[in-house]
Amino acid sequence: MKRTVLFLPAIPGLLLSLTVAGSAIFLEQAELFLAGTAWIDSLVLAILTGTVLRTIWKPSVIFERGIHFSAHILLEAAVALMGAAVSVEMVLRAGPALLLGIVGTVGITIGIGIMLGHVCGLPSKMAVLIACGNAICGNSAIAAVAAAIDADSEDTATAVAFTAVLGILVVLLLPLAAHILHLTQPASGVLAGLTVYAVPQVLAAAGPMGTAAVQIGTLVKLVRVLMLGPVVAVSSLIYARRRPVCSAKPRFCLSRFLPPFILIFMGLMAARSLDLVSHALLAPMHTTSSLLTLVAMAALGLGVDLRNVLVAGPRVVTVVTLSLGALAGVACVIAEMCCQI
Structure with missing residues (x-):
């Protein structure tokens, strides 16, 4: 009974977040109907819609708890x-060579991105968000890392918005770059898998390069996504030093270093690897995760005033662009090396 009473204040904000998320789905379907493809996916549309709404109308106090619940829990x-x-x-x-190449690409890109963020004067956590978003999988990585390091909503929303725009440009320019560099289909696939943000975008980027490029690009991208777990865990460990200890007694507390949701992530990954997760559950779990992320993105947008975000615009654009350029450069080298082995 107590839990129900405590949850009631969150309902208005939760319903508002759900409404914004629903609007994002509608806008994505409108894109598909009018243009035949969704250039901006629903996750980005959710955060943009929420941001625009928050800029023209500030939700009253009654919505705050539900918006916070949606954006974090x-x-x-x-x-x-x-x-x-x-x-x-x-x-x-x-394979070992390509695996090392993927790990190296992610690690180097994150390091360069964080360094660029510091040089350009971005807040520390925003620099980490942009670096991880570029290095792994765009808005999904940003959202996961933001939850691990307790990043500010405005920093998260800004990072998602700017990386999403450049992500579309990558998909459009990648086939041209592969042609100019005279890359083979396998090398083109590796380049696509190492640079684009989402698995569906691999199909769009590698499609013009051939079937082999699509197959290799998809595999590389899936392995790159797997880097999200270790990166989030390490980020959580680093920022755990700034959190208060679990109790006054100097004892080890695992949740201080790895939040419960990271432990669940790692547990489910281990269970999937051991084939302990029923295949019938995989699709529903993926759908549930996607819908929860969509509502969370809408809530993040509802916490952002666009006028404040635009103040940091030029610096963020510079860091995202240079970081993405570094990723592309490292990816080209890795693609050539792996395909010559």
């Missing part, structure tokens, strides 16, 4: 469920 639940979508088998399929 639902997001953590979504990240936890992502663990069921990955397994060790996916990593092994790539």
Whole structure:
């Protein structure tokens, strides 16, 4: 009974977040109907719609708890469920050389992105969000890392918005870049898998390069997504030092270093690797994770005033662009090296 009473104040904000998320789905379907493709996916549309609404209308206090619940608790639940979508088998399929190349690309890109953020004067956590978003999988990585390091909503929304725009440009320019560089189909696939943000975008980017490019690009992208777990865990460990200890007694507390949703993510990944997760549950869990992420993105948008975001615009654009350029450069080198082995 107490839990029900405590949850009641969150309902208005939760319903508002759900409404914005529903609007994003409608807008994405409108894109598909009018243009035949969705250039901006529903996750980005959710955060943009919420941001525009928040800029022209500030929700009253009654919505605050529900918006916070949606942006944090639902997001953590979504990240936890992502663990069921990955397994060790996916990593092994790539082979040792390509696996090392993917790990190296992600690590180098994150390091360069954080360094660029500091040089350009961005807040520390925003620099981490942009670096991880570019290096792994765009808005999904940003959302997961934001939950692990307790990033500010405005920083998260800004990082998602700017990386989403450049992500579309990557999909459009990648086939041209592969042609100019005279890359083979396997190398083109590796380049696509290492640079684009989402798995569906791999199909769009690698499609013009051939079937082999699509197959290799998809595999590389899936393995790259697996890097999200270790990166989120390490980020959580680093920022855990700034959190208060679990109790006054100097004892070890696992939740201080790894939040519960990360432990659930790792547990589900291990269960999937051991084939303990029923295949009938995979699709519903993926759908649930996607919907929870969508509502969380809408809530994040509702916490952002666009006028404040635009103040940081030029610096963020510079860091995102340079970081993405660094990713592309490293990816080209890795693609050539792996395809010559």
